[in-house]
Amino acid sequence: MKNGNKIIVIVLIFLNIGCSSRKKNILAETLNSQKEEIKRVMDNPNAFELQIIYTHIKRNQKNEVKFKDYTYNLNAKNYFYPASTVKLPIAILALEKLNTIQNTSINTEFSIGDKPRKFKFSEEISKIFAVSDNDASTNLLEFIGFDYLNNSMIKKGLSPFRVVHRLSSPDSANPITKPITLYKEDNSTMNLPPLISEPNKPLLLKKLKKGIGYKYDGKVIKGPFDFSNKNYYPVETLHNTLKRIVFPEVFKEKERFHLTEKDREFILFSMQNLPRNAGYDSNQFPDNYCKFFMFGDSNVSIPDDIKIYNKVGDAYGTLIDCAYIVDVQNKIEFMISATILVNKNEIFNDDNYEYEEIGLPFLAEVGRQLYQRNKKNKSN
Template sequence: MDATHCRIMSLIKSLFLLLISCSLLGCLSASREKDPLKEILNSRDPAIRKVMKDPGLYEVQIRYTRILREGGAVRFKDYDFRVDSEVYFYPASTVKFPIAVLALEKLGTLDSLNRDTRYYIEGDSVENSFAEDIVKVFAVSDNHANNRLLEFLGQDAINERLGSLGVEPARISHRLGFHSDDVSTRPLIVYLNDSTTVQSKPIVNHPPVPLEISAVLKGRGYYRDDFLYMAPFDFGLKNYLPVAALSGLMKRVVFPETFSENERFRLNPDQREFLLNSMKIIPRKAGYDPVMYQDGYCKFFIYGDTEDRIPDHISIYNKVGFAYGTLTDCAYITDKENGVEFMLTATILVNSNGIFNDDQYEYDETGLPFLAALGRAVYQFELEQQ
């Protein structure tokens, strides 16, 4: 082997070792990358510290999504804390989010109807437009408005569409605010014009199948018909919309261009603008009494524990849920004045006595302060990155 060949082989070996070293250093650098959510949850804020002493007790799950803009493109960076789609939490009114979106989408496929079409449920006296019901869903989380939209869609159509878009796992099985095992929707009476109505046919849906995941049995007792049963409360047949599905839903609505065509909702620009405006509306701007419904009534992050008004330069596009001691919020939050934007989805159970349906939940003492403080801490972190 001549000297030139030896030098070439030595150079190749040196380059190979350099590449290996760079690769290892890159891996070490990536492994040492700080998790901002971990730092945020180490906050000295008493509302956060109280829950973080035992997050398992409160069944906390959190996904914080940083929105990274590179040129004209958007990229997401998710940071998770205890997020697990196989560990159940009751989604409460967050299920109204996909129902509202899918109602708009379905209206876009019907020549004879639009969101301003008025309608009512057979046997009911409440008459609204689809647009009014969608606004009610987001502004004050109105159960009846949601249920009317569910009658319009049917559970099977909701679940099939979410699955086809990749918003999963998810399962909508029942109405909200009252119990009903009826799998058939109630007919809608729809106004085609001021004097002409048409009645829809009932939609027969499949009955729900018990969920086979963890934590569907909760607590040590529950009330039913004013009687206390000392046994865990079974959520196995109830709605199911985990953090991953909620986060995926929000991303598709706010940044549809980041998804392939078959993963997007079929909303035209006008529909999408209406949806986003409905998602960020606060009760007083929707015509509700600001004393009864403060700005933070359905905006848990940042403002859920205060009566302060939300400044105009901050917009919170979100959907909350609160029932059975579980508080959940899924939000896209922007501050145009300071260039802040992020997504946050979190859930917490506050039911210290382990009894369900007794209305003894620590929403104000623990749940809302935690979610509000969490939102403020994430906002502050984002602000410091500017």
């Protein structure tokens, strides 16, 4: 009898091992694909400084969400330039700060410095997500200030993170913001003085110095390009920002963004909105202009039943996308964030990168395969 019990225990152990081994890691399956778009990157992933995090989303009978994360080569200490992905927290925290001021809303207008032009918060946020407008993010950053942005992220557990410069803006690293005038909804105005931020300290990370040269003032300078005084937004922090704005109920109160539900819904709407639906010329700004996963290598129209809530970035040969992808009809949902460097000649700032040849096809195919595998698993 004792021997019989031992056999039963052994059989159960093997059954459990078999069950656990059958649990699919569809990120690993996707990255093992023999499709050329993926294989040519995965044959030498270190050369592309690839980092990925994929989140499987499971809902119980109460519709409560649970996350299961799968990662590839994730390391916050390995620096990559975050480019326009920093606009995601800028947009969110602009509304969070605005909520602390009475008689304001997403439709409140503001002006910057002594210039008469007025901007509307809702319109600037729409520009950020529809076409990744640099001026719009700079305008909101003048309102927020660097310290408010950085400290708010850290307080919510979204670290490491830092933004120390504007994007494609003159005097981009000036720590002093411009004065702001708010035009409140009770017809009063509110003058906000310039904000002086903490001095910038060089980053202490790996892979801060990249390449063999960089272009400056029309000339190629020999030696690596130094990113130690640039913005810093690692993949996991970016991905966790997305989780908080999509599923705030999963997080503690202190970890959430303090937005009204109306404001949060506006952010989400803007994130999935396509350029053509935001008033832009579809010839200049096709559907995939800011949608790298699934559609980055194709100018086809994105189907109405597929919603991609995301923020992309591209600069210095680096592509980043952070997305919550939903198929409304087939009830498929998952999250995926990734960064890839495509700079074969190792010269930075020369606008000679393999975005179209390697980077976008890779991200698009990864997105498509994750979608198809989720769809297949849903039907099984």
